[in-house]
């Protein structure tokens with residue numbers, strides 16, 4: 001099982017849960033020291049990767065195949081917030097968000113697909129910001145794009161034995177949220193735990209549906225979003 005962004009937050013919680021269930025996990029992350037630490041704790045493998053690059057996704061998939069002989073689940077989870085907004089727009093900063101959040105899933109699926117045909121499950125971490133408006137426009141754009149990617153890819157792969165689903169969490173208590181934590185607490189926002197995201201991944205893996213955007217809100221079981 002491949003998990004990108006598995007060195008921290010949601011990805012680390014998924015890795016911990018899956019390793020606990022006896023799955024063979026390979027974490028791919030750009031944070032080498034945290035990634036190695038989490039992998040060592042779990043008896044998992046780690047590969048340093050910048051998943052906004054196609055070659056790094058190919059290397060991560062090759063590492064999983066070489067370590068475990070097969071790939072059955074790929075969780076494309078690495079992501080970052082928007083690096084700029086309309087008031088301080090910088091093309092390179094905008095592209096970094098799109099490359100990290102969207103290109104990573106496109107490249108990851110491209111690299112993993114040949115190994116998943118016939119039996120695989122792909123989960124892409126989008127966000128509630130992929131289903132409705134959000135204060136961070138380029139983050140929201142990348143996450144909406146992931147939902148479109150998942151729904152369309154799921155239809156195309158329905159006959160090939162590969163499930164493709166999106167995880168769309170609301171707020172989750174991870175380092176990504178740290179800069180906004182006080183603000184959110186003051187505003188009384190409910191925040192889910194990374195463990196709840198791991199629960200959601202278990203639900204998605206056990207469910208036979210494909211092409212769903214699974215909404216995860218604090219204190220609730222995940223449920224597929226309804227589309228017109």
Ligand code: NAD
Nearest residue numbers: 005007008009010029030050051078079127171172174176
């Ligand atoms: P996090 O910052 O704790 O973890 C993100 C991980 O991704 C880190 O380990 C980081 O090193 C890795 N990463 C970032 N860029 C990378 C790159 N180019 N190549 C390889 N690894 C890279 O954040 P998190 O909250 O656990 O976020 C995980 C996913 O969940 C993201 O896609 C995020 O957008 C999404 N999400 C988070 C929340 C939330 O409230 N925390 C809500 C909805 C969706």
